């Protein structure tokens with residue numbers, strides 16, 4: 016199934032792109048559905064575009080028959096092999112019909128047509144992005160072939176009462192022998208990766224919606240009966256998303272029905288199939304008893320993301336997979352803007368940048384580094400990365416910032432208008448945005464083609480006599496795989512100047528245009544640039560890269576008390592938080608180097624102790640400010656990493672903060688928050704829970720037994736999962752043995768809730784220390800653990816490898832060897848998931864020498880095998896370099 020034989024297959028290059036030789040104008044698909052066996056008849060209405068034989072992709076298909084214009088072909092009339100069916104055809108238009116057999120129940124890779132759940136009660140569904148359609152039928156399986164689809168499903172009525180496919184319903188009826196059928200017609204041409212079907216026993220919730228342009232739409236969310244009650248929040252989120260896209264981008268939905276389906280068996284987060292979104296249950300279900308506040312936000316965001324794809328991805332799709340960020344970066348940006356509008360904008364920005372730093376910066380600093388638009392790939396599934404998604408979104412944000420709100424909207428209107436019904440490129444995107452505004456955006460193309468996180472170094476000089484402040488900026492992007500020389504990029508730097516009393520200074524930029532303001536954006540597009548500000552009456556503290564105006568690493572030699580000024584006074588919520596993060600990082604460096612009472616430690620703890628008493632700061636922002644960078648981000652500050660030292664130093668950082676604020680004040684705050692805790696979902700209640708969790712963490716840093724007492728009570732009285740999980744985490748982290756009763760209770764209480772059980776695995780997978788591996792191995796033996804379910808694999812194995820630095824990177828290398836064994840087994844079942852987990856080896860080269868040796872041995876051994884999937888082989892090959 017996973018073409019292991021030719022795993023070391025060819026590399027595909029962007030420069031080799033050629034338009035398709037044949038178009039499929041219309042496709043008629045006929046499914047005879049069964050769990051063990053499904054037959055698919057495909058009738059392709061073909062039109063020649065170039066003088067070449069017809070080549071259809073097809074993998075793992077049992078070919079039963081093939082005909083051209085009604086004439087059956089014999090085995091000598093075509094060439095079948097290497098994933099393609101080749102037919103020499105001498106007319107310019109023809110109808111090719113194939114009949115193939117599939118075996119859904121044997122499909123553990125969850126790509127193509129597969130079974131979710133058990134043979135007796137589960138349902139059938141498809142996943143086609145990126146190249147899954149070729150596992151369903153023979154087809155030119157590439158995104159620049161857009162076709163109209165007519166799909167007929169036939170199945171046993173009892174076993175498959177619900178039959179769904181993308182498009183509008185076009186009839187249904189009974190068949191002999193207890194069977195039934197349903198037909199769907201999609202009037203919008205689409206690429207094969209957006210095809211989907213679902214068949215089985217599913218319950219639904221529904222709502223009527225009318226679009227701004229007056230189209231009535233029936234919204235349906237489908238899930239297995241035991242979880243359908245947990246879909247209401249997703250429905251609300253869907254309605255909010257639809258309205259928002261109408262109001263913000265003038266985009267209306269374009270079919271009569273919109274289906275969303277939840278499955279527990281899914282490789283990714285969710286999928287935007289036209290008219291039939293399919294979701295990993297993790298991003299669709301949310302209920303008061305088992306959903307955390309974070310999960311509610313994720314559901315809202317992912318529902319919006321998939322819905323927004325209907326325009327950014329579906330109506331305008333990608334010419335080839337190199338352009339993946341055209342739809343993903345743009346859609347993440349739209350999703351982030353939506354979430355910012357629905358919730359708190361500065362907090363959203365903090366969350367997004369924190370994610371970028373945790374996931375994308377390390378990716379871009381290691382052997383898997385690649386540009387937002389890669390130039391080559393051997394397995395496209397491995398390019399659904401933080402770089403394509405999160406950095407891609409940052410690039411769109413820069414463009415949007417450059418054009419301003421109205422200009423960006425004008426540009427987007429033109430982009431949609433010009434490319435509607437088509438497959439587009441990044442160039443098409445930039446030219447539409449640019450032309451609508453008469454601005455040349457081509458310099459920004461360099462951002463798409465160049466990997467690595469740029470360093471922006473800044474230095475400032477104040478001349479008191481001349482009342483002049485001179486700011487120097489320099490940029491440099493480090494070399495990376497395949498890119499030794501890097502170019503200068505256009506980097507927008509939004510900035511302000513503060514007096515030490517917190518006043519914002521007017522910015523009189525020499526040679527500047529526009530009115531004098533207290534904030535402005537300069538764009539540095541050369542290696543170096545100098546900016547002179549006149550009439551500056553005091554030595555200023557610069558606030559740079561406000562709102563994180565570009566995805567770069569800013570280097571400015573701040574004195575601790577300068578950062579403290581920004582932390583106290585910056586009105587840009589993001590930069591205020593950022594100043595705290597920078598200051599915490601300086602404090603961290605000092606503590607690591609044994610300087611207990613350094614200026615940075617004092618400034619950081621002092622500023623936060625002051626803010627702690629400031630009633631005007633909202634609870635959620637305070638909670639963020641009180642959270643220093645995590646172990647994974649701090650890793651980036653060390654030349655050579657020793658996870659044990661990093662963890663220990665971070666702990667003393669927390670302890671310094673907690674003792675500066677004072678245990679009794681922390682406790683008081685905890686108590687007052689606790690007293691008003693409910694399970695309510697409004698922003699204030701969520702913020703209170705978040706701050707309460709910070710209090711508990713800080714108390715634990717100075718008085719573990721007190722924290723445990725509070726956490727135990729919190730666990731037992733918790734009105735919802737946020738409080739319960741936070742308490743369980745504190746209990747288990749401070750004393751795993753002491754938490755045994757609560758851990759057992761949780762397991763019992765949520766025995767029937769797969770997503771809650773994932774959290775149970777996840778908490779334990781992240782517990783630090785020497786016995787972490789043994790704990791994970793014991794959890795593998797739990798009756799509910801299985802390598803066949805991606806969520807479960809990620810919860811235990813994925814989180815252990817990626818989010819438990821001290822546990823995974825133990826010095827003797829035992830966890831590396833254990834992971835290697837699991838990867839091989841997992842690869843036999845699900846190559847995509849195996850490849851994703853294997854990215855945990857990304858940073859091995861920068862480990863301290865003992866661990867580096869141990870990791871290298873394991874990676875080299877794995878990379879040398881010839882029996883692994885293309886997915887895993889690709890990751891290992893790049894990581895081992």
Ligand code: PHE
Pocket residue numbers: 142144145283284285286287320321324343399
């Ligand atoms: N296109 C999906 C999204 O970002 C992600 C996805 C990719 C899902 C590949 C499944 C397979 O919305």
Ligand code: ZN
Pocket residue numbers: 320324342343346
């Ligand atoms: Zn997406």
